[in-house]
Amino acid sequence: MGEDKKISMAVIRRLPRYFRYLSDLMQLDIKRISSKELSERMHITASQIRQDLNCFGGFGQQGYGYNVEYLYNEISKILGTDKRFTCIIVGAGNMGNALANYENFRRRGFDIIAIFDVDEKKIGTKINGIEVYSNDKLPEFTANNKVDIAILTVPNKKVIDVAKQITSLGIKAIWNFSPTDLRLGDDVVVENVHLSDSLMVLGYRLREKGY
Amino acid sequence: MGEDKKISMAVIRRLPRYFRYLSDLMQLDIKRISSKELSERMHITASQIRQDLNCFGGFGQQGYGYNVEYLYNEISKILGTDKRFTCIIVGAGNMGNALANYENFRRRGFDIIAIFDVDEKKIGTKINGIEVYSNDKLPEFTANNKVDIAILTVPNKKVIDVAKQITSLGIKAIWNFSPTDLRLGDDVVVENVHLSDSLMVLGYRLREKGY
DNA sequence: TACAAATTGACAAAAAAATAACAAATATGA
DNA sequence: TCATATTTGTTATTTTTTTGTCAATTTGTA
Structure with missing residues (x-):
């Protein structure tokens, strides 16, 4: 066997x-x-x-x-790069914007199909051709579109609530850019990016060298 | 001893x-x-x-x-978070822009003091109050300002040349956002971020769960 | 004050990860 | 064709990392 x-x-x-x-x-x-x-x-x-x-x-x-x-x-x-994954970005701030514009992801099989934000001024606009919806539209959108991965670029204080909402809608993978470690059910996979951690390690190593 | x-x-x-x-x-x-x-x-x-x-x-x-x-x-x-590090961003694209706007770094002791780019349209503008200079000004700037860390958000094809230039100017730490692994002298510390790698691992884990 | 409960720091044991070693298979060149 | 060079896949060994254990010390309380 x-x-x-x-x-x-x-x-x-x-x-x-x-x-x-x-x-x-x-x-x-x-x-x-x-x-x-x-x-x-x-x-x-x-x-x-x-x-x-x-x-x-x-x-x-x-x-x-x-x-x-x-x-x-x-x-x-x-x-799994031979298949395609559908992604949404939640949080159309600077990082969300940067990721939406990063063509490399598409080449690797990750299609960003929608962006969500709470800011009225952003809703209805497009970023790199991808429409920005209100967060309120999340249930409707996920009901009508298969979403594999949610990319979370929301402010740190909001991230736990957003992550809970996302998982309640049935999304099984989260790419988290907030400094908060997300830990959801065993059926949800999470990759935390933690840019600050990486930068702090760089700082440590620089100091260690004596510069 | x-x-x-x-x-x-x-x-x-x-x-x-x-x-x-x-x-x-x-x-x-x-x-x-x-x-x-x-x-x-x-x-x-x-x-x-x-x-x-x-x-x-x-x-x-x-x-x-x-x-x-x-x-x-x-x-x-x-x-080393009790001391401050001075940083420059090289590459004022979407990612450079996002990082320049990320206030968390400053709170952790990392001050971004200048941004460099080759695009004439960007030179002279400010991002989050930080001036954008021409790449040509790098030698002059680093001669007049202590720079601890260079944050590289340049296109992948340019990154090796930029990294070489940066190290020739005496900068000892690089935070690299390009997919290319940078390996410079033993006296230069590098942290590679590799966002695509992280996303691909997420994809793998999602597939592994059978979704 | 004296005693039970909690908790560290240090060391030992176990588990995981990385490296080395080598038989078996293939390629290359005389 | 045959002998020698390579080079893998696998197993063994070593190193690193994580986890478990426990004496020593402190807290808190009766």
């Missing part, structure tokens, strides 16, 4: 990085690559690369290495 | 999270907290909290727990 042993988050969080490097290799028209050569480019061990990839199957060939395009496509499938 | 055993990145990356929770506790006017109670709030083990904090010193007291304000201040010192 299929003993799918659980793949660790450590491995999963490296997948997008492999994906990026493979994408770069394709751009450079490189057709094959060994774990050794990739390890030199990525500054990780060849052993780790082989072990990571083997969690999902044997994509390589002894004596040859990995076919770049094939491996790219396989990782694409694993990450 | 002082055997400062190296503190692991795993611990350091948790510090901003402790910082946030302690900040919240202060707002709630809670004066003391035990590792047990904090562990319940943060959903990590009490053991980990005690061990993490002990990397930096004995901040608690047996039978009592931790004084919230004292611990907050100590973590503040560790993270």
